[in-house]
Amino acid sequence: MKRISLRTKLIVHSTLLVLGAVVGVGVSLYLAERLYLLKRFEHTQLENVQSLVQIAREAITTRNQQLLESYLSLLRRSRALTYAMVHTGDGTVIAHTNDRQNGARLADPMTAKAVATQEKLLRQEGKIADDIVVDLTLPILKDQRRLALARVGYSKNFMAQLVDQALEAARERVILAAAVALAVGVFIAILLSFLLSRPIRHLRDGAHRIGDGNLDHRIRITSRDELGELAGEFNTMAAKLQELDQLKQDFVSNVTHELRSPLTSLRGYVEFLLRGSAGPLNEEQKEYLIVVKNNALRLARFIDNLLDVAKIEAGKLELHREPVSIADLAKEMQIVFRPMGQEKKVAFSTDIPADLPPVLADPDKLSEVFTNLLSNAYKFTEESGRIELTATRENEFVHLVFNDTGTGIPPEALETVFNKFEQVKPTRGLARKTKGTGLGLSIVKGFVEAHGGRVWMESAPGRGTTAHVLWPVADPAALSEEEIA
Incomplete structure (x- = not known):
């Protein structure tokens, strides 16, 4: 599943929230506008019928028919008006917007209901032709006596x-306002997402650096809120981890130095006994002493590895750089690993161009890099397998490629294969029986990077492993300057 960043989530969620708010407000404004228009029309209708009542009362009282007809002709200009009239209690029309209705006696259901009602205001609906008419009826009163009825009908x-x-014009305004509000809201959402995610990204980057072993790194605290407190806790944790790491390094350094002295003495006495200096030995005694010697050598190598790791981590690795021929070192490695290759029937070939320039390296450290990488290749390559070493120049580096046909490394282990005490757990064949300290590749990485190079692995289970090393080329001009100095 594709990872979605926190910033993207904040932008999406904020945008959806703004969009929902804008849509909700827009719809509410639209409905409110519609309701307002309907109320305004109803109010206009009521005002018209009330005005008609006043004019009709005056006209009936003064017997001024012309006044009433003049007002009805004025009402006739309204496009929504279907009719306006004044009629007596028995339905006889006194005045009508349709002059042909004057003097007629109405007997339709709405008129019957209007005549029979005792309400001050009667609102009813009826059908005329293909239209529905809203009819408003008000009685014309004088001294509590009903003179006639005033009625106004609207389509x-x-x-x-x-x-x-x-509403069409209102709709356009609402849409424009909603678009502007949405644009402003999205801009504010993006701005807020950047502001909120920035300290979280700093925390993430800081945690990654601390997780990668950079215990000197500290997260800059820019706020006094919960994120600032979390950054402070991260810094406190890093300081404690740095203190523990220093204690560990001191412990390893002290222990290895304390072990080296008695171990050197032990190896010396074993050699002394094997030479027969303390008297003749039988075969069984020699066999026991050889076992002791081999295990002492193994322990000595482990102690040397621990010391190398401690020096790499402390930044105290001493390098004595000089030009080293890759071709000569490759030939030396063929001799060193020939017995192991013959025992396992593993072929070891090299492809080193004759014009390949030397590299600038500490010979012992470069030799140990070759030894560790080739030792792993032999260790995890089954019988009748192949190991190839190729070298090419790439700009200011020599690109070394160690390729084998071994069991391979699972993808999830490639990121941690250079960590201290990290050992890949193979799943098949002889690789299950292999043992080691888990320091070899960590030392390789430390030595390569100390020389300004880079190392990485490519592998897949069952398809072998390829180790890549970029090592700086020896610069003759720089070497000459160093010799003169």
Whole structure:
């Protein structure tokens, strides 16, 4: 599954939140605008019927028919108006926006309901032709006596059209405002995500550096909130780890030095006994002493490895650089590993160009790099396998490639294969029986990087392993300057 960064999650979630808020507000504004328009139309209708009541009362009282008809002609200009009229209690029309209805006696259901009602305001709906009409009826009173009824009818469909037309402009404004709000919200969301994720990225990078062994690294504290407290705890943890690492290095250094002296003495006495200086030995006694000698040598190599690791970690590795021929070192390695190759029937071949320049290296350290890498290759290569060493020049480096047909390294182990005491656990064949201290590749990495080079592994289970080493080429001009100095 593809990893999604915290910053991306913050941007996505914030954008969705802003989008939801904008949509919610936009819809709310749209519905509120629609409700406002409908209320405004209803209020307009009520004002019109109330005005009609006042004009009609005046016209009936003063018997001024022209006043009433003039007002009805004014109402007739409204596009949503279906009719406006004044009629008596028995339905006889006194005045109508349709002059042909004047004097007619209405007997439709809405008129019957309007005549029969005792309410101050009657709102009803009825169908006229293919349209639905909203009818408002108010009684015309004088001294609590009903003189007539004032009625105004509006087309419901036409009012809906007017509302939609008014909402169209409102809709455009709402969409524009929503787009601007969304753009501003997304910008603020991105800005906040950067501001919030920056200290978290610093914590992550710091944790990676500390995890990679850079215990001197400290996370810069820029805030006094929970993230600042977490950064402080990280720094405290790094300081304690650094203190423990120093104690460990001191312990390893002291123990290895303390072990080396008695071990040297032990090896000396074993050699003394094997030479027969203390008297003749039988075969069984010699066999026992050889076992002691071999294990003492093995322990001595382990102690040397521990000392090398301690020097690498402390930055106190002493290097005596000089030009070293890769071709000569490869021939030496063929001689050293010939017995092991013959025993396991593993072929070892080299491909070193004749014009390959020498590298600048401490001969002992470079020899140990070759020995460790080739030892691992022989260790994990089964019978009738092959080991190849090739070298080519790449700019200011010599690229060394150690390739074998062994059991290979699982992908998950490639990232940690150079760690101290890290041993790959093979799953098949003779590799299951191999043993080691887990320091060889760590020493290789330390020696290579101390010379300004780089080392990495490529491997797959069952397909062998390829170790790559980039080693600086010896610069003749630089060497001459050093000799003069």
